[in-house]
Amino acid sequence: MSHIKDASLAPSGRKKIEWVRRFMPALTEIENRFEKEQPFKGLRIAVSVHLEAKTANLGLVLAKGGAEVYLTGCNPLSTQDDVAAAVAEMGIETFGIHGVSAKEYEDLLVETLACHPHLIVDDGGDLINLLNGRCKEYADCLIGGCEETTTGIHRLKARERDGALPCPMMAVNDAKAKHYYDNKYGTGQSVWTAIMDTTNLMVAGKTVVVAGYGWCGQGTAMRAKGMGADVVVTEIDPFKALAATMEGFRVMTMDEAAKVGDIFVTVTGCKDVIVPRHFEVMKDNAILCNAGHFDCEIDIASLRKVAISSKECRNNIVGYEMSDGRVLNVLGDGRLVNLACGMGHPAEIMDMSFAVQALSLNWLAEHKDELTTKVYKVPDSIDDEIGHYKLGAMGLSIDKLTPEQEEYLSGWSVD
DSSP states (O other), X not given: OOBOSOGGGHHHHHHHHXXXXXXXXXXXXXXXXXXXXOTTTTOEEEEESOOSHHHHHHHHHHHHTTOEEEEEOSSTTTOOHHHHHHHHHTTOEEEOOTTOOHHHHHHHHHHHHTTOOSEXXXXXXXXXXXXXXXXXXXXXXXXXXXXXXXXXXXXXXXXXXXXXXXXXXXXXXXXXXXXXXXXXXXXXXXXXXXXXXHHOOOOTTSEEEEEOOSHHHHHHHHHHHHTTOEEEXXXXXXXXXXXXXXXXXXXXXXXXXXXXXXXXXXXXXXXXXXXXXXXXXXXTTOEEEEOSSSTTSBOHHHHHXXXXXXXXXXXXXXXXXXXXXXXXXXXXXXXXXXXXXXXOSOHHHHHHHHHHHHHHHHHHHHTTTTOOSSEEOOOHHHHHHHHHHHHHHTTOOOOOOOHHHHHHHHSOXXX
């Protein structure tokens, strides 16, 4: 039975779901196919992704394919209570409440896994962590699962190396249809939409410090530059740092950048990126936020200790007053800013990401008898299928290789 905050919020959530479904054509194509083929008939699927309208649409698509779907969030601050109420009303077992404690959040995940899933969709590795620990008894029917984000895949590969992976997993984040678009263009837009809506401040003319120049960092830096910011990139990888320089960004250490930044966005997937020595030298009214999956990139616990006071300045902004009178402003309590303070990635972007999830789950179900316990690459055929769905929906056409061109590219002859 669903565990949500308030069923009366469903009408608002239903409007959000109906709106995004109109802008997710690849998933609509897949939904039509699933409804005919019923690839998940008799299977239970547990989904732990940011519980908002686009995720609800994924749940509905999987249900059309015959699955019993159990839906939960992957971050308590990104759950939207009206969407949770709506998708529960639409027949999906839903377990999610905005703003719960860490223990309550984990309990909701456990309730979701109590269905003994055959397939899972994870975002950051919380389901896998439970299935390998507290919820081992719920893993008895597992065929496999999919991982949505970069940080989660890092953890999956570490588990694979240590022999601690409970089931075969698909590295969805590494698919072209996911990381090229979701991580770069989705993060780039949704981070700045959330920051601007939350602060009501300009980006143009400010010094923006982007920590990390992976796909997400590239998108974040690119959009800030496009809005007129002076962008500084911090990195640990020399070649990513060089790439940032070639794109026209300043590169320096965080120790240097802390002194000049007006807005800080961490996008590294690591911990302790901004720590007390950085707080000591930051400008008055500096804005700090995180766009990495977990809330450990900015050391908020230490900031609370060194601050002499704190107060809520606006919704989702806490100002920490330092002993010298400076105020450092943290957005969304250091959690994913685009979801803790915003609506997440645009629907058109998540259309591609969730299309990868849907087809990868289909692939796992079809190949269940051949799988071993390891991390699998998403097949190129899935990427290509989604790419063509998306191009078709946008009214675009591309060229196709002739047989002679295919032979030329696959051979060694120069003629």
